Amino acid sequence: MSSIVDSIQSADPAVKVLAGVGAIILATAFLEFLGQVNRQFIRSGKNLKKYGKYAVITGATDGIGKAYAMALAKKGMSIVLISRTEAKLVAVKEEIDAKNYADVDVKYIVCDYSKFDDKAKAAVKAGLDGLDIGVLINNVGVSYRYPRFFHEITDEEVINLTEMNVNSTVWMTRFVLPQMLEKKKGAIVNISSGSAMYTLPLLAQYSAAKSFIEKFTLALHAEYSSKGVSVQCQIPFYVSTKLAKMRKSFTVPTPDQFAKLGCKFIGHDDPVVSPYWVHAVMGYFMDRLPSFIVTKGIMSMHLGIRKRGLKKDAKNAKSE
Ligand SMILES: NC(=O)c1ccc[n+]([C@@H]2O[C@H](COP(=O)([O-])OP(=O)(O)OC[C@H]3O[C@@H](n4cnc5c(N)ncnc54)[C@H](OP(=O)(O)O)[C@@H]3O)[C@@H](O)[C@H]2O)c1
Incomplete structure (x- = not known):
């Protein structure tokens, strides 16, 4: 030395x-x-009940949203589940009720975020009216069925990608913010995606929508953190859900694993986080690669998936 x-x-x-x-x-x-x-690994999670009685979760009947509903109920929060399929909402409500958690009330609101018009907005607002909302998890979202060039996706897909990823988050946030500001406490979590971090050819609109979520969160975090309201963007890479169509592995956690770790971050002053540590490490190293290499790699991977997707669509069309 x-x-x-x-x-x-x-x-x-x-x-x-x-x-x-x-x-x-x-x-x-x-x-x-x-x-x-x-x-x-070391810092403990916040006592989320101190923000208010209810956690509102969008896209709460499957995948990450359902896992968040189960995890937050386990922490003693009452839950408002929001999704489009009533039978699945009832099933998740019954699953939580069966746990007999003390003082945990479960409500649900049926809402199709792909048609989030004035009537649907008014119905959601009415369903939330009068509830002491402490936490909002803006989780609902949709990606492409498989990667494609932008001109290949349908107009309906274009509309859904904006409605479900962007507009749902913007409007749900507007619905809960006034009461959180009045109480000077609350936590909003916006689920983005690793695809927001890179140039993502063949998933252009999904990646752009998720980038919106991140930028929106960063600005709201700056606006409201001094007013007692935490706004945080959580970034999953692949999680083993229906949307991802991937099996669990070291780099692909289950939704339960993801939500359990995600809960530990809620309310902490970290505007953008990757709750699953393997994703955080992957992000660290990918950030340090030259972006043209990452873009080329993603393009070639997506071209392969697109080819298989087109083949499957052609086969399905033939058998119809
Ligand atoms: N899974 C991943 O690898 C991954 C990676 C990065 C980011 N994300 C993001 O994480 C979020 C959750 O994804 P996920 O993989 O957990 O999805 P998922 O397993 O497909 O679950 C989607 C949930 O959203 C609901 N939903 C779908 N369409 C809806 C609509 N039009 N209106 C209302 N609710 C609707 C579904 O309800 P129904 O059962 O009624 O359809 C279900 O509860 C999304 O924002 C996604 O972009 C996921």
Whole structure:
């Protein structure tokens, strides 16, 4: 060690500057790493009940949304489930009720976010009226059935991608914010996607919609964190749900795993987080790759998936 110090002391001034800059970069990276370890593994979650009695969850009958409903009920929060299929809403309500959690009330609202017109908005607002809402999980969303060039997706898909990923989040946030501001407490979680972080050819509109979620969250976080309302964007990469059509693996957690870790972040002052630590590590390294390499890699992967999707569609069309 002393020989390293000696050689730096006797070195050229330019070398000394470079060594200093290198040391600062290393120290910053190390502190960043320690911060991540703390956030992912050491820091405990907030007592979410202190924000209010109810957690409202959109897209709550399957995948990440259902997992969030189950996890938040386990924490003692009452739940408002929102989705489009009533039978599935009833089934999830019954599943939570059967757990007999003390003081946990479960309500549901039927809403098709792909048709979130004035009438549907009024129905959701009426369903939430008078409830002490502490947490909102803006989870509902839709992606392409499989990657395609933008001109290949239908007008209906174009409308749904904006309605379900963007407009649902914007309007649900507007519905709950006034009462959260009045109480000076509340937590809003907006589910984005790893696809918001990169240029995503063949999933252009999905990736852009999820980027909107991230930017929207960052600005709201800046507007409201000093007013007691936490607004946070959570970024999953692949999670084993119907939407992802992927099996669980080391890099693909179950929705339950994701939501359990996600709950630990709610209300903390981290505007953008990847709750599953493997995703956070993947994001760290992908961020450091030259973007043209990432874009090329994604393009070639998506072209392969598109080819298989088109083949399957052609086969289905033939058998109809
Ligand atoms: N899974 C992943 O790998 C992944 C990765 C990144 C980001 N995300 C994001 O995570 C969120 C949840 O995804 P997920 O994979 O958990 O989805 P999912 O398993 O497909 O579940 C979707 C949920 O949304 C509801 N839903 C679908 N269409 C609806 C509509 N028109 N109106 C109201 N509710 C509707 C479904 O209800 P019904 O059962 O009634 O259809 C279901 O409860 C999405 O925003 C997605 O973009 C997921």
